[in-house]
Amino acid sequence: MKINRMGKLDLLVTEFCIGALPMGPLQANIPIDHGAHLIRKAWDNGVNFFDTAEIYQTYPYLQKALADRPEAIIATKSTVSTYEEMEKSINKAQQELGRSVINIFHLHAARSTPAVFEERKGALECLKDYKKKGIIQAIGISTHAVDVVEKAAEEPNIDVIFPIINIDGMGIIRGNTTTMIKTIQKASMRGKGIYAMKVLAGGHCIDRIFDAIEFVRNIREISSIAIGVVREVELDFHLLHFNQQPIPKELLNQCLDRKQKKPVILNNCRKCRLCSETCPSGAITMGSDRPSINMEKCLACGYCLPVCPEFNIRFA
Numbered sequence: 001m002k003i004n005r006m007g008k009l010d011l012l013v014t015e016f017c018i019g020a021l022p023m024g025p026l027q028a029n030i031p032i033d034h035g036a037h038l039i040r041k042a043w044d045n046g047v048n049f050f051d052t053a054e055i056y057q058t059y060p061y062l063q064k065a066l067a068d069r070p071e072a073i074i075a076t077k078s079t080v081s082t083y084e085e086m087e088k089s090i091n092k093a094q095q096e097l098g099r100s101v102i103n104i105f106h107l108h109a110a111r112s113t114p115a116v117f118e119e120r121k122g123a124l125e126c127l128k129d130y131k132k133k134g135i136i137q138a139i140g141i142s143t144h145a146v147d148v149v150e151k152a153a154e155e156p157n158i159d160v161i162f163p164i165i166n167i168d169g170m171g172i173i174r175g176n177t178t179t180m181i182k183t184i185q186k187a188s189m190r191g192k193g194i195y196a197m198k199v200l201a202g203g204h205c206i207d208r209i210f211d212a213i214e215f216v217r218n219i220r221e222i223s224s225i226a227i228g229v230v231r232e233v234e235l236d237f238h239l240l241h242f243n244q245q246p247i248p249k250e251l252l253n254q255c256l257d258r259k260q261k262k263p264v265i266l267n268n269c270r271k272c273r274l275c276s277e278t279c280p281s282g283a284i285t286m287g288s289d290r291p292s293i294n295m296e297k298c299l300a301c302g303y304c305l306p307v308c309p310e311f312n313i314r315f316a
Helices: 032-044 059-066 083-097 121-132 146-154 177-189 206-217 232-242 249-256 274-278
Strands: 003-005 012-014 016-019 049-051 073-078 102-108 136-143 160-163 193-196 224-228 263-265 284-286 291-293 313-315
Touching (some): 012 016, 016 032, 032 232, 073 160, 136 146, 232 249
Parallel strands (some): 102 136
Antiparallel strands (some): 284 291
């Protein structure tokens, strides 16, 4: 499997990165043993890069799979704003991942504006301090917004950027595929490491899976592509694809034969608007009695689930 350097860092990552989001309770909620099996199988087949986040609640999957593999590269994220909150997030990641060093720690900023660096100044200061201590190797930001990527490229303390990019431009905020690629290229020229999310647009591009993945692979500034898996056939497909090996027709059909779960809003809504404010793709809008979801925009990220105070959103 192809290995790329992450920007100017001494981190060599596989082109295929396992995204842990779909495994956890925000999406498929598969058993920890099964998720850990998939992660370990990926590792045993050459994948060395794994992406997670505090909000995903998937640390136990990675800990179980990679406890004896400290050389595995793990990126995580936190949505917090203050120094004290970020310190707690770092400690939580260390404890629940079973690691003294976190390779990449992001400001989790899916729908933030360029003001995020000022708004989360305390959290960023904490990451800087922990990088000086050697507990964090690299500081990053994950975002869906073109202008945040542009701002991050100018921020000297940001080493890695994790932007959304896909062939249809779904989920890109304040821009489109063309402007995001141009901004990624500028960020790379400034020495930032780049890896990509949502290349299948939350399942919307699954019927064009080869074209969608190859589109992003051909952006040479991108070092790795994070893709989530919850079934063994999905993992087998990506292992073959990223190793430039032929895909058996039966495996492809099995991989594509999956009902894409989407969020459903139940009746017990207090109209707090937290779900619509959280949605990074602008898919949720407030109706007269409850929110509605535009499935053409929904990326199936699951970020709306934990913010609902009434536990009124489910994936089905």
